[in-house]
Amino acid sequence: MSNENMAELLFSDVGQLPTDIYSLYPPRNLSISAMVTRFAPSPTGSLNIGGLYAALISERLAHQSNGVFFLRIEDTDKKREIKGGIENIIHSLLYFGIHFDEGPTLSGGEKGALGPYKQSSRIKIYKIFIKHLVQKGLAYPCFCDKDDLQKIRISQQNLKVTTGYYGQWAKHRDISFGQAKEEILDGKPFVIRLRSSGSPDRRIIYNDLVKGPIELPENFQDIVIMKTDGLPTYHFAHAIDDYLMGTTHVIRGDEWLSSVPIHIQLFETLGFEIPEYGHIAPIMKQVGASKRKFSKRKDLDGTAEYYREQGYPGIAIGEYFMNLINSDFEEWRMVNPHKSFRDFFIYTDKMNASGALLDMNKLGDISKDVISRLTGKQVFDHLYTWSKEFDSELYTLIDKNKEYTVKILNIGRTIEKPRKDYSKWSDLKTIIAFFYDEWFEKDVLGGYKIPTNVSLDVAKEIVLGFSKTYRFNNEKEAWFHEIKELAVELGFAKEIKQFKANPNRYKGHVGDVAMVLRAALTNRTNTPDLFDIMKVMGENRVFERMERFMLS
Template sequence: MLNENIAELLFPDVRHVPADIYSLFPPRDLPSSALVTRFAPSPTGSLNIGGLYATLISERLAHQSNGVFFLRIEDTDKKREIEGSLENIINSLTYFGIHFDEGPQLSGDDKGAYGSYKQSSRMQIYHVFIKHLVRNGLAYPCFCDTDDLQKIRKSQQDLKVTTGYYGQWAKHRDITFEQAKEEILNGKPFVIRLKTSGSSDRRITYHDLVKGPIEIPENNQDIVIMKTDGLPTYHLAHAIDDYLMGTTHVIRGDEWLSSVPIHIQLFETLGFRIPEFGHIAPIMKQVGASKRKFSKRKDLDGTAEYYKEQGYPGVSISEYFMNLINSNFEEWRIANPHQSFRNFFIYTDKMNASGALFDMNKLDDISKEVISRLTGKEVFDHLYTWSKEFDTELYSLIDKNKNYTVNILNIGRAFDKPRKDYSKWSDVKPMIAFFYDEWFEKDVLNGYKLPTNVSLDVAQEIVLGFSKTYRSNNEREAWFQAMKELAGELGFAKDMKQYKANPDHYKGHIGDVAMVIRVALTNRTNTPDLFDIMKVMGEKKVLSRMKTFFGDSIQTT
């Protein structure tokens, strides 16, 4: 009766019992092999790269088992909440192709039958379970203030015993109804603590999905499960939500490993089935000769938003992460070059338990491979969407030249081994800028980048000769033959073998002639195939570029 009275004193307005809540969250109708996983971030800023990595693992485990992956926002700590974080999280997941089956939507509504998916909207649920724990003598109000706790800590330190609120040091563990009532009438703030049954002398063993069997001491602390403002702590809220939402597997960073005894104890105390836990090591960053964890504050490349702003396709990040998740993914990808990465099954016991190093060069290589498999039109669509948000100058230009840009992006793609120029959308602009007169004209204001072994006079001679013989309707072989004839007429060797046999006899070789034409057209010495460039530019633009290089003696049509 004592506990019942204290429960009514603390929660007079809570009329429901756990059975009422269970009826609102029936067990999911899923096969026993189906996993239910979740991503449960706090809305405290941009999604970090480690969170994205863990989320992909959770999503893959659920969907490869025909299960459910849901998004839950753990927003009970309003002091740390940053405006716009929810939108950032949802947009980031969408961009990186991580699709959740249930959760909050940008519209403000919830998708799914187990909401609300925001913890701040579930206060009444938490209070039902907290009252239930108090009623059953499993939790109690604690009226200790900061000074009280500091005195306890000081005494423990003097005695050289474990610090914390437990056992004989738990001042309000056996508080009476009259004492509690007096404190409340006096307006004394209180928290609710779990009355632990654990002992630091005992150890628990559990099987971690990633790290294998782990043995750790039981929790012996009377942890806080409700704060003075009535909000539950993370420990309690996540346990209640995971049970009600049917979570079967929890993937999280190994910084939570020390909390496992608390969480197991909470699930057991509440009478809930314990989900399986998998703790992944943080992704590491190479800094000089050492490695360290990514810092959200120090490292711009530590946030998901950075990779979106740089223009890495979302699927490129996912492909790269799959290599970190299971090392045999790379072998699978070679054998299945055209399949979606989603067809590869991941296994938690094959994950790197010690922490993988984030290799930017490897990411770039994978992303180049991903982009190389796209058509010019697909590249254009991605570039168009990305530039609209992150490069308005590029967006404005390609918006006015849609078909021309698609043709540019198609260069080198119609082959078994397509070009692999771009690792991200921000790479594209500097590599194709010369195709557009607006940017080309700015570039040549500083002069042409001619090869050092060809003088300006000779270069102009080559350009003039080429402009007279150029035929836009020539096929590749006829075009190259005309180039060789021009080379011979101007004193250049028609091929490298000829030149190497007697270099002093020639001004240069056919490669030098082609390079001059390349520079006249693009002001670059390294470009895609010259013939393809001319085909895309068209006769009028090609001759116009020749005229710009040489002067008015070259007539355009």
């Protein structure tokens, strides 16, 4: 009866029982092989690259098994929560193509029948279960303050025993109802601790989804399950939520590996079925000759936001992550070049057990491949959406020139040999800038980039001569024939090999002539095919730019 009295003393405002909650969370109607996974970040900062990696693994495991992947926000730490943190998480997941079936939405609502999906909205549920544990004598109030805990620690250190709150050192483990009531009446703050059934002499063996069989010491500490502010600890809240929401598999960073004994004990104490845990190694960063974990403070490229701001296509990040998740993905991709990476099945026992290195060069190459498979219109849509958020100047210009921009982006998009000159949307501005008169005019103020072996006067002769014979509707063969004829007329070799055989005889070769025309029209030394550029620019713009060059 004293446990019942203790529970009422601590939680007089809690009237419901766990059975009342179970009725609100019926079992999911899924096949035996279906996995229910979750991503449960805290909105206390930018989503990191490791979190994104874990989220993709969880999403793939759920959806490839016809299961459910949900987003749960662990927002009980209100002091560290940042404004817009939840929206940032959702934006990042959606941008990188990680779609969740249940969870909070950008509109402020939720989707799914097993919510609320924010822990701050579930406090009443946690207290129902905490009260139940107190009633059963499985949890108790602890009134120790920092000084009390420090004294215990010093005594343990002097005796050279394990530090912590357990056994004979658990000062309030057997506190009476009367003592607890007196402390509460005195206004003494308290936490709720789990009465551990573990022993320092015993060990547990569990099978990790990624690392295989692991042996760990049993938890014998009386851990805190409710803090002095009435909020649950992560350990307790996640156990309640994962059980009620039907989570079957949990993928998380291996920094949580040491918490497995605590979590297993919590599930067993609560009488819940234990989900399967898989602990993934952190993604590493190359620094000089060594590699290390990403730092939240020092590494901007360790956040999902960085890759979104840079404009890496979300699908490219997913494609790259698949290479890190299972090593045989690369072989599969070679056999299936046109399939979505989502058609590849991942297996937890094939995952990298040690830290995978984030190779920016390989990411760039994969991103180029991904973009090369898109149409000009698809590239435009991505660029339009990205620039609206991250580059207002570019957005304004392409919004004003939509059809023209699509034509620009279509250049070189052949199936046989698609262009691969950019890996992210932020690269495109400098690559396509010369097509737009506003930017081109600013660029040529600093002078035209003509070949060094061609004088400005001769360059103007080339442009003048070409402008007289140029016909916009000519096919490419006729167009290049005109350039060759002009080259001969002005003393340039018709073929490069002619020039190399007798360089003193010519002013240069046909490539120099083409380079002068390229400079006059683009002020670039390296561009996509010049014929295609002129077709996209249109007859009027081509003649205007040639005239401008001749007047320079």
